[in-house]
Amino acid sequence: MLERNLVDYVISRRQALKLSLVVVSGLATACSADATIGADGAHPAVTPEAGAYPVTISHRHGATTIHRAPTRIAVIGIGDADVLLALGVIPALVPVWRGSTDDGIGAWAESALGARQVPALSEATTDFSVEAVAAVRPDLILAVNNAIDATVYQQLSAIAPTVLRAAEHRDWVLPWDEVTTRIGQAVGLPGRAQELVTDVRNRLAGARTAHPEFAGRTATLVIRWPSGQFRVFAPESARFQILSALGFVPPPALSGAFANGLYQELSTELLERIDADVIVVDNWDRDRERIESNPLFPTLAAVREGRVVKLDAITSDAISMPNPLTIPFALDELVDRLRAIELPN
Structure with missing residues:
Protein backbone atom coordinates (compact mmCIF):
# COMPACT_ATOMS: atom_id res chain seq x y z
CA MET A 1 0.00 0.00 0.00
CA PRO A 190 18.91 37.28 -15.76
CA GLY A 191 15.48 38.65 -16.67
CA ARG A 192 13.93 35.21 -17.00
CA ALA A 193 15.51 34.14 -13.70
CA GLN A 194 14.00 37.15 -11.96
CA GLU A 195 10.60 36.23 -13.40
CA LEU A 196 10.96 32.76 -11.89
CA VAL A 197 11.88 34.22 -8.53
CA THR A 198 8.93 36.62 -8.58
CA ASP A 199 6.50 33.88 -9.50
CA VAL A 200 7.65 31.51 -6.77
CA ARG A 201 7.75 34.28 -4.18
CA ASN A 202 4.15 35.09 -5.11
CA ARG A 203 3.19 31.45 -4.64
CA LEU A 204 4.78 31.37 -1.21
CA ALA A 205 3.23 34.70 -0.24
CA GLY A 206 -0.16 33.49 -1.41
CA ALA A 207 0.10 30.36 0.71
CA ARG A 208 1.12 32.42 3.74
CA THR A 209 -1.76 34.86 3.24
CA ALA A 210 -4.20 32.00 2.85
CA HIS A 211 -3.04 30.49 6.13
CA PRO A 212 -2.48 33.21 8.72
CA GLU A 213 -2.66 30.53 11.40
CA PHE A 214 0.93 29.54 10.51
CA ALA A 215 2.44 32.95 11.30
CA GLY A 216 4.60 32.88 14.41
CA ARG A 217 3.92 29.21 15.11
CA THR A 218 6.91 27.11 16.11
CA ALA A 219 8.24 24.28 13.99
CA THR A 220 11.27 22.04 13.91
CA LEU A 221 12.51 20.09 10.91
CA VAL A 222 14.53 17.09 12.00
CA ILE A 223 16.22 14.03 10.59
CA ARG A 224 17.64 11.05 12.41
CA TRP A 225 21.33 10.94 11.60
CA PRO A 226 23.21 7.62 11.22
CA SER A 227 25.02 8.43 14.47
CA GLY A 228 21.69 7.99 16.28
CA GLN A 229 21.43 11.68 17.08
CA PHE A 230 18.67 13.91 15.77
CA ARG A 231 19.75 16.74 13.49
CA VAL A 232 17.48 19.78 13.69
CA PHE A 233 17.83 22.37 10.95
CA ALA A 234 18.28 26.11 11.29
CA PRO A 235 15.69 28.59 9.94
CA GLU A 236 18.24 29.73 7.32
CA SER A 237 18.92 26.19 6.10
CA ALA A 238 17.62 25.01 2.75
CA ARG A 239 15.22 22.54 4.35
CA PHE A 240 13.55 25.16 6.52
CA GLN A 241 13.15 27.89 3.88
CA ILE A 242 9.62 26.92 2.82
CA LEU A 243 8.52 26.70 6.45
CA SER A 244 10.05 30.12 7.10
CA ALA A 245 8.24 31.56 4.10
CA LEU A 246 4.97 30.24 5.52
CA GLY A 247 5.61 32.03 8.82
CA PHE A 248 6.98 29.26 11.03
CA VAL A 249 9.82 29.92 13.49
CA PRO A 250 11.99 27.63 15.64
CA PRO A 251 10.90 27.05 19.27
CA PRO A 252 12.53 29.13 22.04
CA ALA A 253 14.42 26.07 23.29
CA LEU A 254 16.56 26.26 20.14
CA SER A 255 17.31 29.95 20.39
CA GLY A 256 21.00 30.48 19.67
CA ALA A 257 21.52 26.79 18.87
CA PHE A 258 22.55 27.23 15.25
CA ALA A 259 26.03 28.70 15.48
CA ASN A 260 27.07 27.04 12.20
CA GLY A 261 23.99 28.38 10.43
CA LEU A 262 22.83 24.98 9.22
CA TYR A 263 21.87 22.52 11.96
CA GLN A 264 22.29 21.37 15.53
CA GLU A 265 22.73 17.74 16.49
CA LEU A 266 20.94 16.66 19.64
CA SER A 267 21.64 13.56 21.68
CA THR A 268 18.71 11.59 23.05
CA GLU A 269 18.74 13.32 26.42
CA LEU A 270 18.28 16.70 24.70
CA LEU A 271 15.53 15.55 22.35
CA GLU A 272 12.86 17.55 24.20
CA ARG A 273 14.29 20.68 22.57
CA ILE A 274 12.73 19.72 19.22
CA ASP A 275 9.21 19.87 20.67
CA ALA A 276 7.18 22.56 18.90
CA ASP A 277 3.73 23.34 17.55
CA VAL A 278 4.75 21.18 14.58
CA ILE A 279 7.57 18.67 14.13
CA VAL A 280 8.47 17.91 10.52
CA VAL A 281 10.45 14.68 10.12
CA ASP A 282 12.65 14.22 7.08
CA ASN A 283 12.68 10.72 5.48
CA TRP A 284 10.19 9.26 7.92
CA ASP A 285 9.70 5.94 6.13
CA ARG A 286 13.43 5.23 6.05
CA ASP A 287 13.97 5.92 9.76
CA ARG A 288 10.57 5.19 11.25
CA GLU A 289 11.50 2.14 13.32
CA ARG A 290 14.58 3.78 14.81
CA ILE A 291 12.71 7.01 15.55
CA GLU A 292 9.76 5.29 17.19
CA SER A 293 12.10 3.11 19.25
CA ASN A 294 13.64 6.22 20.81
CA PRO A 295 12.22 6.33 24.35
CA LEU A 296 11.82 10.11 24.45
CA PHE A 297 10.30 10.73 21.02
CA PRO A 298 6.80 9.44 21.93
CA THR A 299 6.80 11.63 25.05
CA LEU A 300 7.02 14.90 23.12
CA ALA A 301 3.76 16.89 23.18
CA ALA A 302 3.73 17.29 19.40
CA VAL A 303 4.04 13.52 18.97
CA ARG A 304 1.39 12.68 21.58
CA GLU A 305 -1.06 15.13 20.02
CA GLY A 306 -0.49 14.13 16.40
CA ARG A 307 1.33 17.29 15.32
CA VAL A 308 4.02 15.54 13.30
CA VAL A 309 4.45 15.87 9.52
CA LYS A 310 6.13 12.73 8.19
CA LEU A 311 7.89 13.41 4.89
CA ASP A 312 8.53 10.70 2.31
CA ALA A 313 11.91 10.47 0.57
CA ILE A 314 10.87 12.40 -2.54
CA THR A 315 9.33 15.33 -0.67
CA SER A 316 12.29 15.34 1.73
CA ASP A 317 14.66 15.75 -1.21
CA ALA A 318 12.54 18.46 -2.79
CA ILE A 319 12.41 20.49 0.41
CA SER A 320 16.15 20.06 0.96
CA MET A 321 16.96 21.92 -2.29
CA PRO A 322 14.42 24.76 -2.69
CA ASN A 323 14.34 26.20 -6.19
CA PRO A 324 11.80 27.17 -8.89
CA LEU A 325 10.96 23.51 -9.58
CA THR A 326 10.98 21.97 -6.12
CA ILE A 327 9.03 24.67 -4.33
CA PRO A 328 5.92 24.43 -6.57
CA PHE A 329 6.28 20.63 -6.42
CA ALA A 330 6.32 20.41 -2.62
CA LEU A 331 4.41 23.49 -1.46
CA ASP A 332 0.82 22.34 -1.83
CA GLU A 333 1.59 18.94 -0.34
CA LEU A 334 3.31 20.48 2.66
CA VAL A 335 0.55 23.05 3.20
CA ASP A 336 -2.10 20.34 3.05
CA ARG A 337 -0.26 18.30 5.65
CA LEU A 338 0.15 21.35 7.91
CA ARG A 339 -3.52 22.30 7.54
CA ALA A 340 -4.52 18.85 8.76
CA ILE A 341 -2.81 19.46 12.09
CA GLU A 342 -4.80 20.91 14.97
CA LEU A 343 -2.43 23.54 16.29
CA PRO A 344 -2.42 24.08 20.06
CA ASN A 345 -4.18 27.10 21.53
Whole structure:
Protein backbone atom coordinates (compact mmCIF):
# COMPACT_ATOMS: atom_id res chain seq x y z
CA MET A 1 0.00 0.00 0.00
CA LEU A 2 2.83 2.37 0.85
CA GLU A 3 4.46 1.79 -2.56
CA ARG A 4 1.14 2.34 -4.36
CA ASN A 5 0.52 5.58 -2.46
CA LEU A 6 4.01 6.81 -3.28
CA VAL A 7 3.53 6.06 -6.99
CA ASP A 8 0.18 7.85 -7.01
CA TYR A 9 1.74 10.79 -5.19
CA VAL A 10 4.63 11.10 -7.65
CA ILE A 11 2.28 10.92 -10.64
CA SER A 12 0.01 13.63 -9.22
CA ARG A 13 2.97 15.88 -8.42
CA ARG A 14 4.39 15.38 -11.93
CA GLN A 15 1.08 16.44 -13.43
CA ALA A 16 1.02 19.53 -11.23
CA LEU A 17 4.60 20.29 -12.12
CA LYS A 18 3.90 20.14 -15.85
CA LEU A 19 1.29 22.84 -15.40
CA SER A 20 3.50 24.97 -13.18
CA LEU A 21 6.37 24.77 -15.66
CA VAL A 22 4.22 26.36 -18.33
CA VAL A 23 3.23 29.16 -15.97
CA VAL A 24 6.51 29.61 -14.15
CA SER A 25 9.20 29.27 -16.76
CA GLY A 26 7.61 29.44 -20.19
CA LEU A 27 9.45 26.42 -21.49
CA ALA A 28 7.74 26.66 -24.85
CA THR A 29 9.72 29.78 -25.62
CA ALA A 30 12.94 28.87 -23.82
CA CYS A 31 16.11 28.83 -25.76
CA SER A 32 17.41 25.29 -25.65
CA ALA A 33 15.00 22.97 -23.85
CA ASP A 34 13.32 21.87 -27.08
CA ALA A 35 16.36 22.08 -29.29
CA THR A 36 18.08 19.07 -30.83
CA ILE A 37 21.22 17.86 -29.10
CA GLY A 38 24.20 17.72 -31.43
CA ALA A 39 25.97 14.50 -32.35
CA ASP A 40 28.86 15.48 -30.08
CA GLY A 41 26.53 15.97 -27.13
CA ALA A 42 26.50 19.75 -27.28
CA HIS A 43 23.37 21.84 -27.01
CA PRO A 44 22.73 24.91 -29.11
CA ALA A 45 24.01 27.98 -27.35
CA VAL A 46 21.53 29.75 -25.12
CA THR A 47 20.11 32.82 -26.81
CA PRO A 48 21.11 35.40 -24.22
CA GLU A 49 19.11 38.42 -23.25
CA ALA A 50 20.33 41.77 -24.54
CA GLY A 51 23.39 42.99 -22.67
CA ALA A 52 23.77 39.74 -20.72
CA TYR A 53 27.43 39.23 -21.73
CA PRO A 54 30.12 39.67 -20.79
CA VAL A 55 29.22 39.15 -17.15
CA THR A 56 31.47 38.89 -14.11
CA ILE A 57 30.11 37.01 -11.11
CA SER A 58 31.87 37.33 -7.76
CA HIS A 59 31.96 34.27 -5.53
CA ARG A 60 33.67 32.69 -2.54
CA HIS A 61 36.98 32.13 -4.33
CA GLY A 62 37.16 35.27 -6.44
CA ALA A 63 35.23 36.14 -9.58
CA THR A 64 34.41 34.48 -12.88
CA THR A 65 33.90 36.27 -16.18
CA ILE A 66 31.74 34.66 -18.84
CA HIS A 67 32.06 36.13 -22.32
CA ARG A 68 29.51 34.22 -24.36
CA ALA A 69 26.49 31.93 -24.12
CA PRO A 70 27.46 28.38 -23.07
CA THR A 71 26.60 25.22 -24.98
CA ARG A 72 27.76 22.62 -22.44
CA ILE A 73 26.93 23.33 -18.81
CA ALA A 74 28.26 20.87 -16.25
CA VAL A 75 26.28 21.10 -13.03
CA ILE A 76 27.82 20.13 -9.71
CA GLY A 77 25.64 22.16 -7.33
CA ILE A 78 22.71 20.26 -5.83
CA GLY A 79 19.52 21.74 -7.27
CA ASP A 80 21.43 23.95 -9.73
CA ALA A 81 20.27 21.74 -12.60
CA ASP A 82 16.65 22.37 -11.58
CA VAL A 83 17.21 26.08 -12.03
CA LEU A 84 18.63 25.47 -15.50
CA LEU A 85 15.66 23.32 -16.45
CA ALA A 86 13.24 25.92 -15.15
CA LEU A 87 15.03 28.41 -17.40
CA GLY A 88 14.62 26.04 -20.33
CA VAL A 89 18.29 25.05 -20.50
CA ILE A 90 19.44 21.42 -20.66
CA PRO A 91 22.60 20.64 -18.65
CA ALA A 92 25.42 18.46 -19.98
CA LEU A 93 26.05 16.89 -16.56
CA VAL A 94 23.90 16.63 -13.43
CA PRO A 95 24.95 15.92 -9.83
CA VAL A 96 23.83 12.87 -7.87
CA TRP A 97 23.04 13.16 -4.17
CA ARG A 98 22.23 10.40 -1.70
CA GLY A 99 18.47 10.47 -1.71
CA SER A 100 15.43 9.36 -3.69
CA THR A 101 17.18 9.13 -7.07
CA ASP A 102 20.42 7.77 -8.45
CA ASP A 103 20.50 9.68 -11.73
CA GLY A 104 20.54 13.28 -10.50
CA ILE A 105 17.02 14.06 -11.76
CA GLY A 106 14.33 14.43 -9.13
CA ALA A 107 10.68 13.57 -9.77
CA TRP A 108 9.96 17.31 -9.96
CA ALA A 109 12.34 17.75 -12.91
CA GLU A 110 11.50 14.74 -15.05
CA SER A 111 8.83 16.44 -17.14
CA ALA A 112 11.20 19.35 -17.90
CA LEU A 113 13.91 16.98 -19.09
CA GLY A 114 11.57 14.75 -21.07
CA ALA A 115 13.17 11.74 -22.75
CA ARG A 116 16.64 13.26 -22.88
CA GLN A 117 19.47 11.42 -21.18
CA VAL A 118 22.04 13.47 -19.28
CA PRO A 119 25.25 12.05 -17.78
CA ALA A 120 25.27 11.96 -13.98
CA LEU A 121 28.13 12.88 -11.65
CA SER A 122 28.19 10.38 -8.79
CA GLU A 123 28.95 11.36 -5.20
CA ALA A 124 28.58 15.04 -6.07
CA THR A 125 28.24 16.11 -2.45
CA THR A 126 31.32 14.28 -1.18
CA ASP A 127 34.27 13.16 -3.30
CA PHE A 128 33.26 13.62 -6.90
CA SER A 129 35.58 13.05 -9.83
CA VAL A 130 36.97 16.21 -11.43
CA GLU A 131 37.98 14.03 -14.36
CA ALA A 132 34.32 13.09 -14.88
CA VAL A 133 33.46 16.78 -15.08
CA ALA A 134 36.22 17.37 -17.64
CA ALA A 135 35.02 14.40 -19.68
CA VAL A 136 31.84 16.21 -20.77
CA ARG A 137 33.97 19.10 -22.08
CA PRO A 138 31.93 21.88 -20.47
CA ASP A 139 32.23 25.54 -21.38
CA LEU A 140 30.58 26.51 -18.07
CA ILE A 141 30.52 24.80 -14.67
CA LEU A 142 27.83 25.57 -12.09
CA ALA A 143 28.77 24.59 -8.54
CA VAL A 144 26.70 27.14 -6.65
CA ASN A 145 25.01 24.86 -4.13
CA ASN A 146 28.01 22.77 -3.21
CA ALA A 147 30.96 22.93 -0.81
CA ILE A 148 33.85 23.65 -3.17
CA ASP A 149 37.21 24.40 -1.57
CA ALA A 150 39.95 26.49 -3.17
CA THR A 151 41.88 23.49 -4.49
CA VAL A 152 38.89 21.95 -6.22
CA TYR A 153 37.89 25.36 -7.56
CA GLN A 154 41.30 25.74 -9.19
CA GLN A 155 40.89 22.33 -10.81
CA LEU A 156 37.40 23.12 -12.06
CA SER A 157 38.22 26.60 -13.30
CA ALA A 158 41.10 25.14 -15.31
CA ILE A 159 38.45 23.18 -17.23
CA ALA A 160 35.91 25.95 -17.78
CA PRO A 161 34.59 29.16 -16.16
CA THR A 162 33.16 28.07 -12.82
CA VAL A 163 30.47 29.82 -10.78
CA LEU A 164 30.20 29.24 -7.02
CA ARG A 165 28.12 30.57 -4.16
CA ALA A 166 28.40 34.16 -2.96
CA ALA A 167 31.20 34.86 -0.50
CA GLU A 168 28.82 36.15 2.17
CA HIS A 169 26.89 32.89 2.36
CA ARG A 170 27.76 29.54 3.91
CA ASP A 171 27.87 26.13 2.30
CA TRP A 172 24.40 24.55 2.17
CA VAL A 173 22.81 27.70 3.66
CA LEU A 174 21.93 29.55 0.47
CA PRO A 175 18.80 31.61 -0.25
CA TRP A 176 17.06 29.85 -3.13
CA ASP A 177 16.21 33.13 -4.85
CA GLU A 178 19.83 34.34 -4.87
CA VAL A 179 20.95 30.99 -6.28
CA THR A 180 18.37 31.32 -9.05
CA THR A 181 19.37 34.84 -10.06
CA ARG A 182 23.07 33.92 -9.89
CA ILE A 183 22.57 31.02 -12.28
CA GLY A 184 20.38 33.18 -14.51
CA GLN A 185 23.22 35.68 -14.81
CA ALA A 186 25.70 32.96 -15.67
CA VAL A 187 23.64 31.57 -18.56
CA GLY A 188 22.64 34.96 -19.94
CA LEU A 189 19.04 34.90 -18.74
CA PRO A 190 18.91 37.28 -15.76
CA GLY A 191 15.48 38.65 -16.67
CA ARG A 192 13.93 35.21 -17.00
CA ALA A 193 15.51 34.14 -13.70
CA GLN A 194 14.00 37.15 -11.96
CA GLU A 195 10.60 36.23 -13.40
CA LEU A 196 10.96 32.76 -11.89
CA VAL A 197 11.88 34.22 -8.53
CA THR A 198 8.93 36.62 -8.58
CA ASP A 199 6.50 33.88 -9.50
CA VAL A 200 7.65 31.51 -6.77
CA ARG A 201 7.75 34.28 -4.18
CA ASN A 202 4.15 35.09 -5.11
CA ARG A 203 3.19 31.45 -4.64
CA LEU A 204 4.78 31.37 -1.21
CA ALA A 205 3.23 34.70 -0.24
CA GLY A 206 -0.16 33.49 -1.41
CA ALA A 207 0.10 30.36 0.71
CA ARG A 208 1.12 32.42 3.74
CA THR A 209 -1.76 34.86 3.24
CA ALA A 210 -4.20 32.00 2.85
CA HIS A 211 -3.04 30.49 6.13
CA PRO A 212 -2.48 33.21 8.72
CA GLU A 213 -2.66 30.53 11.40
CA PHE A 214 0.93 29.54 10.51
CA ALA A 215 2.44 32.95 11.30
CA GLY A 216 4.60 32.88 14.41
CA ARG A 217 3.92 29.21 15.11
CA THR A 218 6.91 27.11 16.11
CA ALA A 219 8.24 24.28 13.99
CA THR A 220 11.27 22.04 13.91
CA LEU A 221 12.51 20.09 10.91
CA VAL A 222 14.53 17.09 12.00
CA ILE A 223 16.22 14.03 10.59
CA ARG A 224 17.64 11.05 12.41
CA TRP A 225 21.33 10.94 11.60
CA PRO A 226 23.21 7.62 11.22
CA SER A 227 25.02 8.43 14.47
CA GLY A 228 21.69 7.99 16.28
CA GLN A 229 21.43 11.68 17.08
CA PHE A 230 18.67 13.91 15.77
CA ARG A 231 19.75 16.74 13.49
CA VAL A 232 17.48 19.78 13.69
CA PHE A 233 17.83 22.37 10.95
CA ALA A 234 18.28 26.11 11.29
CA PRO A 235 15.69 28.59 9.94
CA GLU A 236 18.24 29.73 7.32
CA SER A 237 18.92 26.19 6.10
CA ALA A 238 17.62 25.01 2.75
CA ARG A 239 15.22 22.54 4.35
CA PHE A 240 13.55 25.16 6.52
CA GLN A 241 13.15 27.89 3.88
CA ILE A 242 9.62 26.92 2.82
CA LEU A 243 8.52 26.70 6.45
CA SER A 244 10.05 30.12 7.10
CA ALA A 245 8.24 31.56 4.10
CA LEU A 246 4.97 30.24 5.52
CA GLY A 247 5.61 32.03 8.82
CA PHE A 248 6.98 29.26 11.03
CA VAL A 249 9.82 29.92 13.49
CA PRO A 250 11.99 27.63 15.64
CA PRO A 251 10.90 27.05 19.27
CA PRO A 252 12.53 29.13 22.04
CA ALA A 253 14.42 26.07 23.29
CA LEU A 254 16.56 26.26 20.14
CA SER A 255 17.31 29.95 20.39
CA GLY A 256 21.00 30.48 19.67
CA ALA A 257 21.52 26.79 18.87
CA PHE A 258 22.55 27.23 15.25
CA ALA A 259 26.03 28.70 15.48
CA ASN A 260 27.07 27.04 12.20
CA GLY A 261 23.99 28.38 10.43
CA LEU A 262 22.83 24.98 9.22
CA TYR A 263 21.87 22.52 11.96
CA GLN A 264 22.29 21.37 15.53
CA GLU A 265 22.73 17.74 16.49
CA LEU A 266 20.94 16.66 19.64
CA SER A 267 21.64 13.56 21.68
CA THR A 268 18.71 11.59 23.05
CA GLU A 269 18.74 13.32 26.42
CA LEU A 270 18.28 16.70 24.70
CA LEU A 271 15.53 15.55 22.35
CA GLU A 272 12.86 17.55 24.20
CA ARG A 273 14.29 20.68 22.57
CA ILE A 274 12.73 19.72 19.22
CA ASP A 275 9.21 19.87 20.67
CA ALA A 276 7.18 22.56 18.90
CA ASP A 277 3.73 23.34 17.55
CA VAL A 278 4.75 21.18 14.58
CA ILE A 279 7.57 18.67 14.13
CA VAL A 280 8.47 17.91 10.52
CA VAL A 281 10.45 14.68 10.12
CA ASP A 282 12.65 14.22 7.08
CA ASN A 283 12.68 10.72 5.48
CA TRP A 284 10.19 9.26 7.92
CA ASP A 285 9.70 5.94 6.13
CA ARG A 286 13.43 5.23 6.05
CA ASP A 287 13.97 5.92 9.76
CA ARG A 288 10.57 5.19 11.25
CA GLU A 289 11.50 2.14 13.32
CA ARG A 290 14.58 3.78 14.81
CA ILE A 291 12.71 7.01 15.55
CA GLU A 292 9.76 5.29 17.19
CA SER A 293 12.10 3.11 19.25
CA ASN A 294 13.64 6.22 20.81
CA PRO A 295 12.22 6.33 24.35
CA LEU A 296 11.82 10.11 24.45
CA PHE A 297 10.30 10.73 21.02
CA PRO A 298 6.80 9.44 21.93
CA THR A 299 6.80 11.63 25.05
CA LEU A 300 7.02 14.90 23.12
CA ALA A 301 3.76 16.89 23.18
CA ALA A 302 3.73 17.29 19.40
CA VAL A 303 4.04 13.52 18.97
CA ARG A 304 1.39 12.68 21.58
CA GLU A 305 -1.06 15.13 20.02
CA GLY A 306 -0.49 14.13 16.40
CA ARG A 307 1.33 17.29 15.32
CA VAL A 308 4.02 15.54 13.30
CA VAL A 309 4.45 15.87 9.52
CA LYS A 310 6.13 12.73 8.19
CA LEU A 311 7.89 13.41 4.89
CA ASP A 312 8.53 10.70 2.31
CA ALA A 313 11.91 10.47 0.57
CA ILE A 314 10.87 12.40 -2.54
CA THR A 315 9.33 15.33 -0.67
CA SER A 316 12.29 15.34 1.73
CA ASP A 317 14.66 15.75 -1.21
CA ALA A 318 12.54 18.46 -2.79
CA ILE A 319 12.41 20.49 0.41
CA SER A 320 16.15 20.06 0.96
CA MET A 321 16.96 21.92 -2.29
CA PRO A 322 14.42 24.76 -2.69
CA ASN A 323 14.34 26.20 -6.19
CA PRO A 324 11.80 27.17 -8.89
CA LEU A 325 10.96 23.51 -9.58
CA THR A 326 10.98 21.97 -6.12
CA ILE A 327 9.03 24.67 -4.33
CA PRO A 328 5.92 24.43 -6.57
CA PHE A 329 6.28 20.63 -6.42
CA ALA A 330 6.32 20.41 -2.62
CA LEU A 331 4.41 23.49 -1.46
CA ASP A 332 0.82 22.34 -1.83
CA GLU A 333 1.59 18.94 -0.34
CA LEU A 334 3.31 20.48 2.66
CA VAL A 335 0.55 23.05 3.20
CA ASP A 336 -2.10 20.34 3.05
CA ARG A 337 -0.26 18.30 5.65
CA LEU A 338 0.15 21.35 7.91
CA ARG A 339 -3.52 22.30 7.54
CA ALA A 340 -4.52 18.85 8.76
CA ILE A 341 -2.81 19.46 12.09
CA GLU A 342 -4.80 20.91 14.97
CA LEU A 343 -2.43 23.54 16.29
CA PRO A 344 -2.42 24.08 20.06
CA ASN A 345 -4.18 27.10 21.53
